[in-house]
Amino acid sequence: QTVVTQEPSLTVSPGGTVTLTCASSTGAVTSGYYPNWFQQKPGQAPRALIYSTSNKHSWTPARFSGSLLGGKAALTLSGVQPEDEAEYYCLLYYGGAGVFGTGTKVTVL
């Protein structure tokens, strides 16, 4: 069974920078896994932020960026705002089937 692992929680100060990672139990994450990133706030449906590793949707704030880092997919938040406090999930694709990461709770403090 494939497991996609994220940091359980991260804390960042307003205006700071934080990087979330997404690791696959099968090995290095590549662009072929089409890494996607989602933000979810309490009581809301998820919202797509990043697709295909580093591409932003029209509504994605410029302070969010995606990349591959050390064999993992990564989401970097630069100049963090209080409204960025949320749960973040990555999604990887394995031959058509998707697997969400375990999620990272980002606290802005």
Added chain:
Amino acid sequence: EVQLVESGGGLVKPGGSLRLSCAASGFTFSSYSMNWVRQAPGKGLEWVSSISSSSSYIYYADSVKGRFTISRDNAKNSLYLQMNSLRAEDTAVYYCARDLNIAAAGYDWGQGTLVTVSS
């Protein structure tokens, strides 16, 4: 405006069945792959199943394979999830979500429907 509206959730006993529906509007439904994603109470997201625009490609998570069936009716702009042999661990909010393309998943989401499996 794109809308995805799930329905069909409710309380069902272990071993029972339920059929979820997702009514789509505001876009050309027949042109997009669709997904079901679930979230157990207080837990993370779990990808459940996806179906391509013409139903040619269908995928399932191992946790539901053989018990759940995804389908769509492009004439009715609707997505379905037939859930059989339900277990307590299937208890979750079930979301339908539209993919923009092969690389851009979950472009639009519904608000979800709650399925509770309990005796």
